[in-house]
Amino acid sequence: MSWLTDSDDEDAWSEYDETDARVRPNPKGNKPRSKLRPEHTDAIPGRVFSVDRGRYGVWVDEGGAEERQIVATRARELGRKAIVTGDYVDLVGDTTGSEGSLARIVRIQPRTTLLRRSADDTDAVERVIVANADQMLIVVAAANPEPRPRLVDRYLVAAYDAGIHPILVITKTDLADPAEFLGNFAGLDLTIVTSGSDAVPIDELIELLDGHTTVAVGHSGVGKSTLVNALVPDANRAIGRVNDVTGRGRHTSSSTISYRLGNGWIVDTPGVRSFGLGHVDPASILASFTDLAGLAEDCPRGCTHLPGTPDCAIILGVQAGELGEAGRQRLDSFQRLIATLGS
Template sequence: MPEGKIIKALSGFYYVLNEGNVIQCRGRGVFRKNKITPLVGDEVVYQAENIQEGYILEVKERKNELVRPPIANVDQAILVFSAVEPDFSTALLDRFLVLVEYNHIRPVICITKMDLTTAEQKELIHSYAEDYRNAGYEVMLTSSETEEGIKELLPLLEGEISVFAGQSGVGKSSLLNALRPDLELKTDDISTHLGRGKHTTRHVELISVGEGHVADTPGFSSLEFMEIEAEDLNYCFPDIELLSEECKFRGCLHIKEPKCAVKAAAESGELPQYRYEHYTSFLEEIKDRKPRY
């Protein structure tokens, strides 16, 4: 049986790429029975009489999967956040980073719309960028209008399945258009009434960019830590995880424990205060989460 990769899911159809050909497939009823939903990025076994009439028979084991956006087997996440319009949010970025780290996906922080910043805003963004680089993250500063950072971003996509994710209106589609101008993806301006972007991407689809594939995903602005346990959170902050090696007590949650290296680093400024505050806020959210039955 032939095998391929799902590159688009739309209206009950799955579009499978195999050796340059795209076959339109449906899922067999066995998936519904076993509560398996094929996802974009899945490696699948299928059968097809022609390119219009195929059926997915098997979904191969996934190395990871995301729920929002629904995609599997992601190598890296390009977390797209705008410097302005909407304003850069470290709290929202840290929330995305935690979920990406938990799913063992390599994050790349991409800050867009640098051409729209004032001198003061630019200085602040560069300060944040330095903080996140010190935490171990790759940070790109870009502009789809001036093409700042676009050439530097391209090599990071080679040979990878990358998901472009972020808040609505930050310029994900504009960034993809800058990376591959022939795409002509639809973009919308920020809603001045709501102060946030309109959703321009309606489905998940893998798009070839150079030798890699990227997924433009529907924008969303709320993320919940449904799977993450309190003891997992430490590992989702690489800078805190590194500092925690110096904590006196193993399994330290960095809240009330004595001789905690993470609290000491936050107090001294070695760890940015906002990173520690986000950690403690997320920890409280996880502890307050209602148990699932």
């Protein structure tokens, strides 16, 4: 039959038969797509301990009779959501852990904390470093390479933003006295551990780390991987040296991986020379200074709390002695940290 035109009589439509319509064949025989996804009720839980080019190392049945490590890939239904070291996940497929087996990660459980950084301070796109950590081990060398207070400030900002407790470890104290450097952080409630080039305070660190998930961060060459190897002898993390000309360390750890330490975990990360904070909200930092946050309730709207800010209740309260002798140091530390976001 021929197609009807505007001049055709409407009664002619009655001659149309649906069988005249041509149906395009599906040569591949593919089934129609469905938005329905399997519930994976048989999935088992695990914890990601390493990430390497699309393959994820996962501990299954931690502490149980069938504790084992398996290798997994990501399921398509996860989309682009990142899977990172420290994530608790659900797995299906071959979860035996036998050689050559491969499971699939089908779900990521809700995260308690997220340590993040951006490429630089103008980039709001965040890079997740580790999930579910509750402590940050900030490793700094007293010398060779020289300590960088501003980089430590950035680690502290990221820790406070994530709700992670920071611990400051000063290595190579036999080469230089760290007292002047530590003066930058006098107003903070920091746990501080010192270590020489050849003597690591193992017992002190294990006591601090046991029962926690601790992420270790630090500038290249400060001795972070040496510290991890001392705590976990089987880690065998690569150790580099500091360039005699530039004074900079060479990147040796190229991946983020977690190791069991007593009843806890220590997560070693690659050394970095910058730590972008483009994703951080200053209010997250203030929340970590609970004493200052109490004063801030009387601040005017939009108060930056920086020096010279008119009618800042924090500044006025500290000047009036409301927080005692430590108040000024606390305020100085807080102002330096929030100023880091704009520098």
